[in-house]
Amino acid sequence: MAATYDRAVPIARCPRCRAEDISADAHPTRLLQNGQTMPVFVCRNCFRPAELEFQIACEANQIPYRPLAIRESLRLLRDFYRDRGAASPNDPQIADALADIERRLSIEPVKRAPKLDG
Ligand SMILES: [Zn+2]
Numbered sequence: 001m002a003a004t005y006d007r008a009v010p011i012a013r014c015p016r017c018r019a020e021d022i023s024a025d026a027h028p029t030r031l032l033q034n035g036q037t038m039p040v041f042v043c044r045n046c047f048r049p050a051e052l053e054f055q056i057a058c059e060a061n062q063i064p065y066r067p068l069a070i071r072e073s074l075r076l077l078r079d080f081y082r083d084r085g086a087a088s089p090n091d092p093q094i095a096d097a098l099a100d101i102e103r104r105l106s107i108e109p110v111k112r113a114p115k116l117d118g
Contacts, residue, residue, distance in 0.1 A: 012084060014043035016050055023084050024093035028068060028076040032057040039076050074105045 014020040020043035027047040031040045032054060042050045051067075058065040068076075081098035088094055 012041070014046055015040060016042045016046040019043075020045065023088065023091065024081075024097040026077060026080050026097075028073045028080070030054045030068065032061060032063065035061060035063070037063075041076075041080055071105070074101055077101045078105060 011021050012023045012026070014022050022041055022043050025044060026041035027044060028039055028041055029047060029050040031038045031050075040050070055065045057063075078098065078101045081094055081101060084094045085091070085098055
């Protein structure tokens with residue numbers, strides 16, 4: 001496949017290392033800015049250090065830290081990939097990533113399973 005340079009295709013770079021393209025492989029974490037928690041997407045390599053930095057920032061600001069819930073992560077990722085997909089509609093990797101997240105959202109339990117006692 002010939003390499004083409006298409007300026008119309010935006011590349012989503014990891015905001016932490018500014019190197020990795022996270023268009024189809026993003027990891028949601030949080031950033032503390034002016035006392036506000038902001039969702040942010042980083043690359044695979046940056047995820048653990050970014051989460052640790054967030055935890056340390058919370059402790060320094062006396063804000064209770066809690067890990068991001070799985071469904072919350074999946075919802076953030078779904079919105080992220082939808083935006084990426086809208087920006088790059090012909091990128092099969094983004095379409096695959098979105099399909100994977102939607103599949104996981106559909107099977108992840110919303111609440112406790114109904115009780116089947118009897
Ligand atoms: Zn990174």
